[in-house]
Amino acid sequence: MSLSIIGNWKSNGSIKSNESWILEFKNYFNDSEISNLAICPPFIFIDQMFNLASGLGLKIGSQDVDSSSGARTGAISVEACIDVGCCFSLIGHSERRELFHESNIDLRQKVIAAQERGLQVVFCIGEPKEQHIAATTNEFLEEQIINSLSDLELTDGFTIAYEPIWAIGSGLVPNNDDIYKVHSFISDKLKSRYGGKAKKIKILYGGSVNKKNASSILSIDYVDGALVGGASLKFSDFRAILDFCN
Numbered sequence: 686m687s688l689s690i691i692g693n694w695k696s697n698g699s700i701k702s703n704e705s706w707i708l709e710f711k712n713y714f715n716d717s718e719i720s721n722l723a724i725c726p727p728f729i730f731i732d733q734m735f736n737l738a739s740g741l742g743l744k745i746g747s748q749d750v751d752s753s754s755g756a757r758t759g760a761i762s763v764e765a766c767i768d769v770g771c772c773f774s775l776i777g778h779s780e781r782r783e784l785f786h787e788s789n790i791d792l793r794q795k796v797i798a799a800q801e802r803g804l805q806v807v808f809c810i811g812e813p814k815e816q817h818i819a820a821t822t823n824e825f826l827e828e829q830i831i832n833s834l835s836d837l838e839l840t841d842g843f844t845i846a847y848e849p850i851w852a853i854g855s856g857l858v859p860n861n862d863d864i865y866k867v868h869s870f871i872s873d874k875l876k877s878r879y880g881g882k883a884k885k886i887k888i889l890y891g892g893s894v895n896k897k898n899a900s901s902i903l904s905i906d907y908v909d910g911a912l913v914g915g916a917s918l919k920f921s922d923f924r925a926i927l928d929f930c931n
């Protein structure tokens with residue numbers, strides 16, 4: 686399975702800085718074969734990025750999506766995501782769960798809405814520091830998976846992003862053995878629920894991936910790629926991660 690890299694820009698970027706990012710990406714694209722590379726800009730910049738990146742093999746995703754449309758001020762519908770060219774959406778990023786109080790049940794509704802309309806899902810799970818310290822990570826993740834995904838058939842392209850909350854933006858990263866154990870645990874859970882189909886579900890790692898640790902993290906068994914926040918904002922940093930994959 687080829688590695689997938691997704692840059693999550695969060696609430697960063699500007700019309701001008703996005704243009705510079707794409708300019709650097711274009712130079713890189715000329716001498717590299719790109720596959721399975723995506724960025725999630727803030728929704729307001731998606732159209733700009735979609736146009737700038739046209740023909741460059743860069744996929745565009747949304748950082749979040751709503752489970753419905755209509756009278757929901759400020760929300761972004763699945764239809765709107767698809768309309769502006771997103772082929773997938775992140776769902777359940779820990780910042781959405783914490784800052785916007787999205788529950789496992791809310792996220793389940795989002796997954797259903799996205800899948801029904803053909804928008805691929807990158808579903809984020811991850812444990813807070815207390816669970817990591819108490820060594821109850823597996824139980825915590827299993828609950829997130831069961832409460833949001835149980836009984837759902839997962840459509841093509843469904844991806845899990847494992848992001849320990851304490852590793853996000855902190856510079857702290859679990860050791861390789863811990864990442865291996867958690868990813869193989871998630872893989873086993875998916876296999877027991879989805880059988881042979883589980884093989885197609887990629888499991889990405891996210892949380893302080895950077896140009897120094899990417900090659901080591903991306904070499905771990907059961908790690909099918911990375912969800913990269915801070916290190917995707919400057920193309921020079923992101924490039925070093927992409928170099929490892931191409």
Ligand code: PGA
Binds near residue numbers: 693848855913
């Ligand atoms: P980070 O963010 O790479 O800056 O830790 C990852 C994420 O939140 O997806």
